[in-house]
Amino acid sequence: DTHDPTSLRTPIVAVLGHVDHGKTSLLDKIRGSAVIEGEAGAITQHIGATAVPLDIISSIAGDLVDPDDFDLPGLLFIDTPGHHSFTTLRSRGGALADIAILVVDVNDGFQPQTLEALDILKRSQTPFIVAANKIDTVPGWDPNEDAPINDTYESQSDRVRQRLDESLYEIIGNLSDEGFSADLYWRVQNFQRNVGVVPVSAMTGEGVPDLLTVMMGLSQRYMKEEMEIDVSGPGVGTVLEVKEEKGFGKTVDIVLYDGTIKEDDTIVVGGQNDPIVTEVRALLQPRPLAEIRTESRFENVDEVGAAAGIKVAAPELGDAMAGAPVRVVRDRDLDEVIEEVQAE
Ligand code: GTP
Numbered sequence: 251d252t253h254d255p256t257s258l259r260t261p262i263v264a265v266l267g268h269v270d271h272g273k274t275s276l277l278d279k280i281r282g283s284a285v286i287e288g289e290a291g292a293i294t295q296h297i298g299a300t301a302v303p304l305d306i307i308s309s310i311a312g313d314l315v316d317p318d319d320f321d322l323p324g325l326l327f328i329d330t331p332g333h334h335s336f337t338t339l340r341s342r343g344g345a346l347a348d349i350a351i352l353v354v355d356v357n358d359g360f361q362p363q364t365l366e367a368l369d370i371l372k373r374s375q376t377p378f379i380v381a382a383n384k385i386d387t388v389p390g391w392d393p394n395e396d397a398p399i400n401d402t403y404e405s406q407s408d409r410v411r412q413r414l415d416e417s418l419y420e421i422i423g424n425l426s427d428e429g430f431s432a433d434l435y436w437r438v439q440n441f442q443r444n445v446g447v448v449p450v451s452a453m454t455g456e457g458v459p460d461l462l463t464v465m466m467g468l469s470q471r472y473m474k475e476e477m478e479i480d481v482s483g484p485g486v487g488t489v490l491e492v493k494e495e496k497g498f499g500k501t502v503d504i505v506l507y508d509g510t511i512k513e514d515d516t517i518v519v520g521g522q523n524d525p526i527v528t529e530v531r532a533l534l535q536p537r538p539l540a541e542i543r544t545e546s547r548f549e550n551v552d553e554v555g556a557a558a559g560i561k562v563a564a565p566e567l568g569d570a571m572a573g574a575p576v577r578v579v580r581d582r583d584l585d586e587v588i589e590e591v592q593a594e
């Protein structure tokens with residue numbers, strides 16, 4: 251493994267928004283795989299994590315992103331469900347995130363879970379941008395596959411442009427009602443102070459190059475300014491899911507947001523009763539661009555660094571809980587780590 255302890259950690263990007271507004275489709279478009287096909291029913295039931303390496307981002311963003319301008323290894327996207335009954339999963343995803351994308355259907359506008367997601371972002375003070383999705387459904391839209399927004403906007407008729415503008419200004423108005431100063435992203439100078447709105451289509455890929463460019467820029471600046479993270483220390487993470495895995499028994503899917511985790515590390519995991527102290531038997535990594543939730547072919551790795559989605563196989567995980575903390579002990583005092591896990 252070529253993990254460089256001096257590099258910036260992979261930023262965690264939560265994708266939030268109302269049910270059916272296109273969160274999973276947008277990630278699907280980005281990773282170019284068909285996760286949506288594997289979903290039970292139409293709604294996303296669980297949080298999934300998807301790592302997108304910098305070179306893939308820059309190839310999608312085309313001329314807009316030059317990989318030489320960035321130190322970041324890529325972005326780790328966390329999908330969340332929009333259905334109203336999944337408040338805990340949304341807040342878990344939102345709380346884990348360094349930055350976020352709030353997806354809003356451009357025709358449907360602000361809806362209850364849009365407002366709920368905004369509250370989560372407000373409370374956790376997470377910088378975010380708004381993806382005004384489904385621009386291809388504006389009546390009369392002439393699609394230009396995967397084009398930057400400026401190019402496709404210029405090629406639309408006056409009537410279509412006007413319709414899109416109206417919808418976008420309504421979203422900007424809604425954001426303003428919630429206390430956020432927002433504007434179309436190309437007019438925003440400081441993305442930490444003002445919310446940028448990026449028109450996109452998860453279906454045609456229009457605006458997706460812009461979205462990724464803004465996310466890279468925002469995370470690069472944010473990670474440099476706000477975080478001096480020791481990416482080589484003992485790992486810290488959160489359990490997303492507890493799952494039975496053939497040949498491994500109960501395993502936990504975690505998002506590691508700080509430090510590293512290694513095979514044979516002693517870890518402490520929050521349990522239904524007491525914290526669980528156990529030893530890592532195997533670290534199972536989904537292939538890059540794969541979805542941890544649906545991917546069955548894992549790669550065995552010796553070590554991973556933050557941020558990453560990783561499946562941990564270890565004995566005694568039967569009582570582990572989704573949302574619980576995970577901490578690597580390594581050279582630390584075990585009792586102290588147990589106390590930390592209990593306190594969280
Ligand atoms: P939940 O996970 O249930 O909250 O929904 P979601 O936000 O992940 O929405 P999803 O990606 O499942 O998309 C919902 C529906 O909208 C699907 O039928 C998609 O095909 C459709 N859709 C998503 N994005 C677009 C878009 O940009 N254009 C069009 N025309 N349809 C879209």
Ligand code: MG
Binds near residue numbers: 273
């Ligand atoms: Mg979804």
